[in-house]
Amino acid sequence: AQSVAQPEDQVNVAEGNPLTVKCTYSVSGNPYLFWYVQYPNRGLQFLLKYITGDNLVKGSYGFEAEFNKSQTSFHLKKPSALVSDSALYFCAVNYGNMLTFGGGTRLMVKP
Amino acid sequence: GAGVSQSPSNKVTEKGKDVELRCDPISGHTALYWYRQSLGQGLEFLIYFQGNSAPDKSGLPSDRFSAERTGGSVSTLTIQRTQQEDSAVYLCASSRTVNYGYTFGSGTRLTVV
Numbered sequence: 253a254q255s256v257a258q259p260e261d262q263v264n265v266a267e268g269n270p271l272t273v274k275c276t277y278s279v280s281g282n283p284y285l286f287w288y289v290q291y292p293n294r295g296l297q298f299l300l301k302y303i304t305g306d307n308l309v310k311g312s313y314g315f316e317a318e319f320n321k322s323q324t325s326f327h328l329k330k331p332s333a334l335v336s337d338s339a340l341y342f343c344a345v346n347y348g349n350m351l352t353f354g355g356g357t358r359l360m361v362k363p
Numbered sequence: 364g365a366g367v368s369q370s371p372s373n374k375v376t377e378k379g380k381d382v383e384l385r386c387d388p389i390s391g392h393t394a395l396y397w398y399r400q401s402l403g404q405g406l407e408f409l410i411y412f413q414g415n416s417a418p419d420k421s422g423l424p425s426d427r428f429s430a431e432r433t434g435g436s437v438s439t440l441t442i443q444r445t446q447q448e449d450s451a452v453y454l455c456a457s458s459r460t461v462n463y464g465y466t467f468g469s470g471t472r473l474t475v476v
Contacts, residue, residue: 295467
């Protein structure tokens with residue numbers, strides 16, 4: 253069965269510093285991987301996806317993610333965090349015709 | 364429409380009452396999904412539609428929950444005899460295919476008092 257793990261409930265980072273939000277997955281075959289962000293009282297917004305090709309995927313708002321097949325990881329990164337990046341982040345993997353989501357990681361960026 | 368529309372945005376209901384939540388997906392999106400999110404937690408899958416049929420109903424928590432989709436478009440999630448543990452944000456999403464990812468609505472916040 254497919255699964256997604258986000259090992260950190262919360263990540264704290266100072267504004268201007270690089271950030272990483274971790275995600276590992278378990279799925280048979282080649283995975284399709286996604287990152288979504290949720291701001292307070294809002295639905296989820298798509299950030300980026302990996303389907304095939306280059307392992308480094310660039311997405312919205314300066315975020316990027318690196319697909320690592322040997323480590324079954326798809327960590328979300330940004331070189332310089334902004335206070336406005338503070339939100340809840342979800343990693344997801346497809347299985348069949350649906351996405352399975354991780355439990356979410358709350359990112360707190362402090363000025 | 365331009366995005367996925369959900370109504371109402373907020374619903375407060377008394378325990379034991381029935382509620383209907385509506386989702387209007389993006390035009391042309393054949394797949395539609397319902398998820399539940401409890402108090403800033405992760406997403407719990409409820410049900411998935413491909414066209415008007417629901418190949419996967421495995422996530423519905425109990426027989427009090429049901430959903431339908433008509434005309435390959437609007438979907439309604441119905442909760443009968445609501446309980447306090449049903450309080451959550453109910454999110455709807457649609458997609459052309461899963462390769463494109465989902466587009467989510469803003470959700471319906473349900474509070475059962």
